[in-house]
Amino acid sequence: MTAVSLISAKSYEIAALRQSLEELLEPLGGMRAFVKPRDRVLLKPNLLTAGRPGKECITRPELVYCVAQLVKEAGGEPFLGDSPAFGSAKGVAKNNGYLPLTEELNLPIVEFRGQRYATASENFNHLRLSKEAMNADVVINLPKVKSHMQLTLTLGTKNLFGCVPGKMKAWWHLEAGKDTQRFGEMLVETARAIAPQLTIIDGIIGHQGNGPSGGEPRFLGVLGASADVFALDRAFVDILQVDPALIPTLVASQRLGVCPELQEIDFPLLSPSALQVSDWKLPDALIPIDFGLPRVLRSTFKHFYIRFIKEPLNAYAQK
Template sequence: MPRVSLLRATSYDLDHLSASLEELLAPLGGMAAIVQPGDRVLLKPNLLTGARPKQECVTRPELVYCVAKMVQAAGGRPFLGDGPAFGSALGVARSNGYLPYIQELNLPVIEFHGDRYATDNPEFAHLRLSKEAMAADVVINLPKVKSHVQLTLTLGVKNLFGCVPGKMKAWWHMEAGKDADRFGRMLVETARAIAPDLTIMDGIIGHEGNGPSGGTPRPLHVLGASRDVFALDRAFVAILNVDPERIPTQRAATALGYNYELSEIEFPLAQPHELTIRDWQLPQQMMPIDFGAPRVLKSTFKHLYIRWIKEPLTAYSQKA
């Protein structure tokens, strides 16, 4: 039976957050049960965009900092990586206030590079995934709770789509986006291939409405953790009081046999019904998952502009 640890948490203050994370992970055996001395540990936050740094579009740097310190205390060697749709991981991290925390811990920030990996699903016989994620000894998935105009919600499974490098994500939107269920299955198989060793959900403040970046911050006061990303997602869908059938990743996980009923999950701390949000705002209007060729080209040029022109100019101006 998968175990999902849920905890009410109200602050990103480092002392309070560190204590909350210790309590959260205790029922899972603590960080020492997941990270062994010498392990190379990928921390995979949601680094969606640097364009809205005050709108809770990304995993908070305080959470990443506290988790990295826990990894170091267990003897692991953490590094941070993501594959933002626009710009670089370091550029998006810098725009969202990560730099002081990265510098204090001497935390490497890497860009993802792809290779093909086989899956058990013949529909997706090979997926192009981050070599850095697949080669890590431990993957710690650090998603942000957000509504999503294409997928209803983005949680732990969707966050691992960031391990698809570069503009391959746009290609998948074009190739599989015409069928929401197929796109959901691709996301589920990506999550299975990455197979995170631990997922910690940043739900202290979420992002509701027209997410993943066009909505508004919403305090939820919840942290969650599990070694089973599908069980954790299912718990948060219940907390947000959303019908799982509205979410392509939930439908796909159920169809493929990886999802759970709440009765099949052990909750050693808080129960989902004790943390339920009754008025979480979903997108006002859903958008197609499909990216046509013009949108893919526009997206590619935007990514290149941010990555090779805007980010270097911003970094230079901050040093001047």
């Protein structure tokens, strides 16, 4: 039976958070159950944007810091990577206060490069994915609990879309976004291909309303972890009391037979019902997933401008 560990956690203060993570991972065997000496370990947070620091749009740097500590103590060699919507992973990390903590741990931040990988999926057998993720010995997925204006909620499965490099994400919105079921299936197949060994969801403070970036912070006081990203997502949907039928990734994962029902999941600590909130805010309205060609082209241009012109010029000016 798949195990999902859930605890109440109230603080991002390093010592308290470290203790919470150890408590969270203990029923799963601790970090050493996932990381062996000399393993190269990708830490994959949600680094969506540099534009709204303090609005809880991204995974908290304190969480990444504590997880990196645990990986190092298990003998692993952690590195941090993501493919943000705009700009570079290092640029977004810098704007959101990551660098003091990553520099203290000598934690490298890598930019994802893409390569096509064969998958078991007949509908998505040509996925272009991050080489850094696919070549890592261990992937630890570190999503943020957020509402989402296209997908209702973004949790562990959607966070792995960040392993699709550069603006390929926008082109997937164009190619698959006309069909919500197809887009949800593509996200599930991406998650299956990346196959994270461990997912830890940052739910101490979530982001509700018009997410993934236009909403507001919301204290939840929850951390969750599992080796099964789909089971963990299912548990958080119950915590937030959102109809599973509204979430394309969950619908697709259940249709493909990779997401267990709640009664098939072992909760060794707290159950979702013990952590439920009754007034989690979803988006004011859901907008189409399909970005349309003009929007994709504008997004692509903006990405390249920030990544290859604005950020290098800012770095040069600070020298």
